[in-house]
Amino acid sequence: MKKLTIFIILIALNSSKYLYGQESNQAFFYAATYTADSTNVDKKGTDYMVLWTGDNYSVFESYYGFQLDSAQVAASKQSDNPKDLNMTALLGTIISMKKPSFKFRIHKSLEESQITVYQNLFFDNYVYTQPLKMTGWKIENQYKEILGFKCQKATIQYAGRDFVAWFSEEIPLNDGPYVFNGLPGLIMQVEDVQKYYSFELVGIQNSSIEMSERVLPKTISLSKNQFFLTKKALYKDVRKALMGKPSSKVSDEDIRSVQKRYDKSNNPLELIVE
């Protein structure tokens, strides 16, 4: 009888995991660098990323984005009606906080064999999916240490770029930064051979967050191809991003200045959308 009770409790606990989402148990922090303009390779952008991992599920996102989100949730908890709050003070705090460069939240589900990418683009949020499985890893007999862990080299071609990854079997997770996964240990570092994009592990922490809540609200669902076409169209003419925005009175000079920045953003991580 006792065994039956324990069995029922275990089943209930396991079911609750799916009812209430996925809780992380560890957080892996990565330093990210990117080269936005391929004609100016010395100019690098940076971000501080986190990979939340749990059982068969993970989320990869900017930690700055996570902090902003926490501030947003705290403000909404005070009141969801903006008329009840001192919005000028609240927004002043939000503006002073560090902003993410990588505006995606990448959910990897081992059970669904699927990656779901939530991405903010200008004033709207989008979502698309792609298969989880990455085929074509080549594991090589080269080793190095990262944060005291023995790491082995692996290479792969992905989205039109050649990437070099270093994974460690000492951390038995088939996961990694961005969409990278499928090696027999956590990917501690990955960068393309031209060193335009790089993610390197800089810290590990035990951490419990509700990963199912790390989504973006009010998303527009597209295919991956449609999302990249939309992104291309908006980057080419940023004025389109303001379409339908109430009170969008931005001067022509400001628009020209924004367009200039986006014209220099010409070196995407994914060159080919598969």
Next chain:
Amino acid sequence: MLFSLINLNEIIMKKLLIGCFLVSGFAVASSNVEETRLCDPENYVYVPITTSCGKSAVASGCTTEDIVADTISWDQFLCEPEPLP
């Protein structure tokens, strides 16, 4: 009333613009933007903001969450030094 009229004009303008876009992805996305952005004009709140690079904008939305998200978007739109490609 004034805001309702402004919104009505913007919606008409937007629908005209959407009709002009031929790229399939962008057309799909544009048609969905209306559903995700707009709420009852009577509940709309407008908050003037000064972005981190000193430029002015007006954040708007119906909820605290909407306005905070809009503020972040405006700040990044006007000030982000190196937008990720």
